[in-house]
Every structure is written in structure tokens, then in C-alpha cells.
Amino acid sequence: MTVSGSQVQQAPAAWHNPPESQQSGEGGSATVRIELYGVLAELAGASALEMAPPAEEATVGAVLERLRRDHPALAEQLDASAVAIGDRLVSADTPVAADSRLALLPPVSGG
Structure with missing residues (x-):
């Protein structure tokens, strides 16, 4: 299965790769989609992951903590990464609703 041109790696039990039917936004149960860019996608071996919404304190911080625990290479x-929901940057205490889409934006450099 391919997601946004990147090979998708098998995710830990708490995580799953987006099924083909959900990649275009069709049906399915409530999930939080985490889109990974740049070095984050390279380290995770996937351009996106999905998880059930965190039961405990459903915040950006809780999602990031679960990512740190389940994907230590990303920690x-x-x-140093920014997090966006929709078109706005958010902080760790921002609530995360079911069916949210978070984009993780690693720092970049250039000249």
C-alpha cells in the first residue's frame, strides 16, 4: 500500500496505516490522522499514521506523547516540530477531536 508516494510501514498495535477507503475521506470509525513530513516521514517509514483518539486528555500533547512512546526514533x-490542525499552528494543550487531522512540520533549513 502506498500513501502520498511513500511506502507505508506496519504500525504498532495502537496505530494503523490509513486504509485505502479512508485515504480519500470515505467512511470508517473515528480516528486521528497524523501526517508526517520531511525527516519525520523518513524516520517513521510512512507519510501518515492513524490512531484511535486518545482517551486520556485528548490534546495535541497526548498525541505527541503517544508518538514518542510508540515511535522513539521520532522523539x-x-x-522541534510544529503541529498544525487545518491551516493553523496549535499548542500542546489544544484539544484533539475525533476525526482530527494533525500535520507535523519538522524544522527546515535552506539558503
Whole structure:
């Protein structure tokens, strides 16, 4: 299965790769979709992950904590990454509703 041109890796039990039917937004149960860009996608081996909404404190911080726990290779980059919901940057205490789509934006450099 391919997501946005990147090979998708099998995710831990709490995570799953978006089924083909949900990649275009069709049906399915409530999930939080995490879109990964740049080095985050490379480290995770996937451009997107999905998870059930966190039962505990459904906040951006809770989602990031679960990512750190389940994908330790991402931890250092997550600390420096921005998070967006829709077209606005959000903080760790921002609530995360079921069916949210978070974009994780790692720092970039250029010249």
C-alpha cells in the first residue's frame, strides 16, 4: 500500500496505516490522522499514521506523547516540530477531536 508516494510501514498495535477507503475521506470509525513530513516521514517509514483518539486528555500533547512512546526514533524531531490542525499552528494543550487531522512540520533549513 502506498500513501502520498511513500511506502507505508506496519504500525504498532495502537496505530494503523490509513486504509485505502479512508485515504480519500470515505467512511470508517473515528480516528486521528497524523501526517508526517520531511525527516519525520523518513524516520517513521510512512507519510501518515492513524490512531484511535486518545482517551486520556485528548490534546495535541497526548498525541505527541503517544508518538514518542510508540515511535522513539521520532522523539528528538518531535521536540522541534510544529503541529498544525487545518491551516493553523496549535499548542500542546489544544484539544484533539475525533476525526482530527494533525500535520507535523519538522524544522527546515535552506539558503
